[in-house]
Amino acid sequence: xxxxxxRLRILRMVEQGQISAEEGARLLEAITxxxxxxxxxxxxxxRSLRVVVTDLHSRRQKINVTIPASLVTVGLKLGARLFPRxxxxxxxxxxxxxxxxxxxxxxxxxxxxxxERIEIFVE
Numbered sequence: 001x002x003x004x005x006x007r008l009r010i011l012r013m014v015e016q017g018q019i020s021a022e023e024g025a026r027l028l029e030a031i032t033x034x035x036x037x038x039x040x041x042x043x044x045x046x047r048s049l050r051v052v053v054t055d056l057h058s059r060r061q062k063i064n065v066t067i068p069a070s071l072v073t074v075g076l077k078l079g080a081r082l083f084p085r086x087x088x089x090x091x092x093x094x095x096x097x098x099x100x101x102x103x104x105x106x107x108x109x110x111x112x113x114x115x116e117r118i119e120i121f122v123e
Contacts, residue, residue: 047069049066049098049121052120054119072094098122103123
């Protein structure tokens with residue numbers, strides 16, 4: 001049930017005399033506060049994915065980009081391929097790492113043909 005549904009239900013209860021207007025106002029305030037707390041918790045837990053590509057020869061970073069987790073999940077769900085076929089980590093592994101809310105490196109690959117090290121971190 002959505003917050004809008006809850007609001008309508010409360011208003012109908014007031015209209016039908018099942019609860020007083022004061023009780024309805026308190027209930028409306030409570031669901032508004034609950035929704036705000038839920039949003040605040042979700043924002044606090046919002047994670048991002050950092051992708052770092054380092055040149056193996058010079059040891060200089062070629063790429064260091066941070067992607068909000070919300071965009072990662074959308075991209076993965078749309079079928080974007082983030083990992084090479086022979087990688088030990090899959091798209092599902094990345095989603096689980098983000099959902100677990102545990103920061104740290106989740107993927108590392110050294111591509112000797114390209115002379116690069118690719119690392120992916122949950123932050």
